[in-house]
Every structure is written in structure tokens, then in C-alpha cells.
Amino acid sequence: MKIAILSGKGGTGKTTLSVNLFSSLEKATLIDTDVEEPNSHLFLKGTTYHEELIYKRYPVVNHDLCTLCGKCGEFCNFNAIIPAKKRVLVFDDLCHDCGGCKLVCPTNAISYTDKEIGNIYYQSIKKNKQFLYGKLTVGEISGVRIIEHLKNMTKKEEILLIDSPPGTSCSTVAAIEDTDYCIIAAEPTPFGLSDMRMVVELLRSQKLNFGVVVNKSNLGNTDIYHYLDEEGIELLETIEFREEFARIIARGDLLVNQSTYVKEKMFNIIKKVLGDSYA
Ligand code: SF4
Ligand code: SF4
Numbered sequence: 001m002k003i004a005i006l007s008g009k010g011g012t013g014k015t016t017l018s019v020n021l022f023s024s025l026e027k028a029t030l031i032d033t034d035v036e037e038p039n040s041h042l043f044l045k046g047t048t049y050h051e052e053l054i055y056k057r058y059p060v061v062n063h064d065l066c067t068l069c070g071k072c073g074e075f076c077n078f079n080a081i082i083p084a085k086k087r088v089l090v091f092d093d094l095c096h097d098c099g100g101c102k103l104v105c106p107t108n109a110i111s112y113t114d115k116e117i118g119n120i121y122y123q124s125i126k127k128n129k130q131f132l133y134g135k136l137t138v139g140e141i142s143g144v145r146i147i148e149h150l151k152n153m154t155k156k157e158e159i160l161l162i163d164s165p166p167g168t169s170c171s172t173v174a175a176i177e178d179t180d181y182c183i184i185a186a187e188p189t190p191f192g193l194s195d196m197r198m199v200v201e202l203l204r205s206q207k208l209n210f211g212v213v214v215n216k217s218n219l220g221n222t223d224i225y226h227y228l229d230e231e232g233i234e235l236l237e238t239i240e241f242r243e244e245f246a247r248i249i250a251r252g253d254l255l256v257n258q259s260t261y262v263k264e265k266m267f268n269i270i271k272k273v274l275g276d277s278y279a
Contacts, residue, residue: 002179003273006164006172007186008195010037013215013239014185016249018163019043020256022129024266025278029157031150032133033175034165035118035143042252046123046131053119054134054146057112058092059101065109072101072110093141118146120153130157147174159274167195168202176203181273182210183236188220193227200233210234213269216241237269 005021007014015032019040022030032040059072059081066088073083080094081101092115102110118136125131132154134146143165151174154160164175176182182203186196196212203210212228217238228235239262248258255262270278 001158001181001274002160002162004162004164004176004179004182006176006182006184006199007166008168008184008192008197008199010166012166012185012187012192012195013213014166015040015043015163016255017183017185017213017215018161020254020262020266021269022131022161023254023256024263024270025129025159025161027128028159028161029130029132029154030161030163031131031154032163033143033147033150033171034163035134035136035146035171036165038133038135040131040163041121041123041133043254044123044125044131045252046125048121048123050122051119052122052149053116054149055114056095056097056117056145057099057114058095058097059090059110060113061088061090062109062111063087065107067107067109069106071104071106075100075104093139096142097145118143120146120149130154143171144174147171151175151178159278168198172202173206176206176208179208182208183269183273184210184212186212186214186224187216188214188222188224190221190223192220193224196224197227200231211236211272214238234272236272237265239265 005014005018022028032038068083070083072081078094078096080091082089117140120134123131132150134150136143162175165171184196184199186192211234213236218240245255248255256266
């Protein structure tokens with residue numbers, strides 16, 4: 001079963017929820033797909049035993065063969081290849097590596113070259129527990145390829161947790177694609193509700209099952225609960241804010257190791273999403 005944990009914005013406790021759920025399971029794999037700013041590893045403190053470089057391809061034009069027919073530019077949806085007056089310009093940062101421009105080029109003027117865009121790290125946590133995370137190279141604009149690699153490497157795992165990028169970007173879509181269930185981490189504030197609505201729209205457009213965990217439930221207001229009620233969205237759990245939690249998180253420690261309250265909350269969520277046998 002593939003379960004994504006996502007949020008409308010950063011700072012709503014998405015990673016805290018991911019690592020504490022992961023730590024509450026006997027057997028599971030966690031991937032941190034928030035490749036622009038991965039931080040699950042700061043809590044799990046596993047031993048990195050392997051690192052893999054991730055590349056993307058982008059087109060290179062042989063100007064001797066190019067007739068400036070314009071077909072590559074017409075095909076590209078991302079303005080990554082633009083036939084100008086005297087030569088074809090390639091913007092590799094914008095290229096999504098779809099391969100289309102090479103296919104449509106009538107003179108075989110286009111070939112591809114590789115560019116390093118980031119890394120994937122594997123960490124061993126303990127028996128039956130694996131953790132992988134991706135890191136996008138500074139300056140690169142899309143982590144989708146790294147996310148696809150992470151998901152491909154773990155597609156056969158029995159229980160896969162996916163710490164997704166925040167928001168509703170292409171990276172989030174790549175992270176939640178083909179999941180069986182999504183858990184939205186939200187906060188009971190006006191901004192928290194507004195950001196969560198966008199995530200709800202995204203998940204509904206993708207026809208994915210989901211529920212919500214409200215963090216810092218003793219702060220803010222009750223609008224979020226009315227919204228969940230009206231929309232028929234499952235409230236999986238509420239988790240209070242406590243100062244001691246903030247201190248534990250700031251130290252990079254796991255809440256489940258130090259709070260029976262949070263431990264019970266994690267088991268309740270696991271029971272609701274995965275069933276009694278996993279809690
Ligand atoms: S590979 Fe695809 S995205 Fe990249 S330049 Fe060619 S058509 Fe555009
Ligand atoms: S499709 Fe090929 S020949 Fe036409 S402009 Fe692009 S690179 Fe040049």
C-alpha cells in the first residue's frame with residue numbers, strides 16, 4: 001500500500017507526521033520526495049550506505065544539420081527549445097526530457113546529452129525499515145525526475161510512505177501519483193484551511209482517497225472542522241500543540257519515542273488507514 005503525506009504549505013507538520021508514522025510501523029519504507037528541502041533524514045539518523053547520482057537528458061542541436069524548420073519549437077510545451085532567426089536555442093533548465101523534439105526533427109539534427117540534477121541516498125534504519133531521500137542540485141528547477149526514480153526504486157514495497165513536497169506543484173503530483181491513500185497534514189488557521197482546500201481539489205481531481213490530520217489542534221479556530229464536515233472528508237486525528245513537542249522536534253528527535261500521547265495518535269492513524277493488524 002502506498003500512502004502519501006502532504007500539506008498545502010510547509011511548516012504544517014508533514015515531515016513530523018511522516019517520520020513518526022514510519023517509526024511506529026514494524027515494517028515499512030519511507031521516501032522523502034520533498035527533494036528541494038528534504039529533512040526526514042534529520043530525524044531518522046540512519047546510516048547512509050549508498051548514494052546514486054540522478055541525471056536528466058536535454059537536447060543538443062547540430063547546427064550543420066538544422067534547417068531552422070521550427071518543428072522542435074512547435075512541439076515543445078515548455079519553451080525549452082526555440083528556433084530563433086539564426087539558430088535554435090536550448091534552455092536545458094526548462095526541458096522536461098520528453099524526447100519529443102528529437103522525434104519531430106526531420107533532419108536528425110537533435111541528439112541528447114546528460115546533466116546531473118541531484119542525488120538519491122539510501123539509509124538503513126533497522127531490520128525491515130528502509131529510508132530513501134532525494135536531493136535536487138541547487139539551481140535545478142524540477143525534482144520530478146528524482147521523485148520518479150525514488151518511486152520506481154520502491155514500487156514493490158508492501159508499505160510505502162511518501163513524504164511529499166508541500167503545495168500542489170508538478171513535484172507534488174509526481175509524488176502522489178498511483179498512491180492508495182493520502183494523508184493531508186493541516187492546521188486550524190485561516191491560511192491553513194485555504195492551503196488545504198487547494199490540496200483537496202488536487203486530490204479530488206486525481207480521484208485519490210484521502211483523510212486529514214489536524215496538527216496544533218488546540219490553536220486557531222474551528223473553521224477547518226466545519227469544512228471537513230461539510231465536504232464529507234474524514235478527520236483521521238487531531239494532535240495538540242505542546243511546547244515540549246516543539247523542543248523535541250527542534251532537537252531532531254522523534255515524538256513517538258518521548259510522548260505516549262503522540263504514540264497513541266500515530267497508532268490510531270495507522271489503524272484507520274492500514275487496519276488493526278499494522279498498529
Ligand atoms: S525534450 Fe521535450 S521538453 Fe525537452 S526540449 Fe525537447 S520537446 Fe522540449
Ligand atoms: S526540428 Fe530539427 S531542423 Fe527543425 S528547427 Fe528544430 S533542430 Fe532544426
